[in-house]
Amino acid sequence: GQNIDQPTEMTATEGAIVQINCTYQTSGFNGLFWYQQHAGEAPTFLSYNVLDGLEEKGRFSSFLSRSKGYSYLLLKELQMKDSASYLCAAPNQGGKLIFGQGTELSVKP
Amino acid sequence: DVKVTQSSRYLVKRTGEKVFLECVQDMDHENMFWYRQDPGLGLRLIYFSYDVKMKEKGDIPEGYSVSREKKERFSLILESASTNQTSMYLCASGLGSEQFFGPGTRLTVL
Numbered sequence: 001g002q003n004i005d006q007p008t009e010m011t012a013t014e015g016a017i018v019q020i021n022c023t024y025q026t027s028g029f030n031g032l033f034w035y036q037q038h039a040g041e042a043p044t045f046l047s048y049n050v051l052d053g054l055e056e057k058g059r060f061s062s063f064l065s066r067s068k069g070y071s072y073l074l075l076k077e078l079q080m081k082d083s084a085s086y087l088c089a090a091p092n093q094g095g096k097l098i099f100g101q102g103t104e105l106s107v108k109p
Numbered sequence: 110d111v112k113v114t115q116s117s118r119y120l121v122k123r124t125g126e127k128v129f130l131e132c133v134q135d136m137d138h139e140n141m142f143w144y145r146q147d148p149g150l151g152l153r154l155i156y157f158s159y160d161v162k163m164k165e166k167g168d169i170p171e172g173y174s175v176s177r178e179k180k181e182r183f184s185l186i187l188e189s190a191s192t193n194q195t196s197m198y199l200c201a202s203g204l205g206s207e208q209f210f211g212p213g214t215r216l217t218v219l
Contacts, residue, residue, distance in 0.1 A: 030206055031206055033206070033207070040213075040215075041212065041213070042199055042210035042211055042212050042213050043152075043199070043210050044210070045207065045209070048206075048207060087151075087152070091206040096142075096154060096157065096167070097142075097154075097206065097208055099151050099152040100151065101149070101150075101151040102151055102152075
């Protein structure tokens with residue numbers, strides 16, 4: 001079957017580092033996506049990992065381990081505007097994206 | 110920049126009304142998708158299309174239909190709206206696996 005699991009919510013402090021984990025089970029592997037979604041807005045693309053390892057993009061990094069079916073999104077130097085829902089998603093062999101429930105991140109001052 | 114637009118940001122309809130949600134993309138993408146998003150349930154795929162006049166059911170197609178007469182336009186139709194179709198509806202388009210989302214339509218059915 002296909003399944004994406006991530007924590008429902010997390011809280012962190014402004015300026016800190018937070019790691020949002022995602023485990024996945026998909027039929028075949030075609031990469032893993034992270035999207036950011038602010039309340040009332042559409043999801044926006046953050047990262048796409050196909051190979052194992054860490055990919056850094058400014059304050060955001062994404063890690064993938066295909067053998068473990070595991071990914072995480074790392075947010076550094078947290079800002080208040082980072083408060084949002086973070087969606088983990090993986091495409092199945094039919095090309096459809098399977099989304100996790102999303103992790104609601106609250107950044108406190 | 111990829112642009113995906115949806116006809117309305119907010120919509121209020123009555124039970125039993127026929128509702129059309131329009132989505133247009135300007136990047137010549139072949140793949141287009143309709144999702145609904147509800148608290149605690151995440152994004153759920155309603156229908157998708159990989160080409161003009163082609164449609165495939167997603168995970169929750171009941172109560173919905175779609176139309177793709179032109180490559181850039183993908184319409185979601187609620188034949189007879191019901192209160193349990195009150196939701197945020199998100200359209201997406203893409204090439205390969207990556208998807209670009211429209212701003213969403215928050216539909217309320219009274």
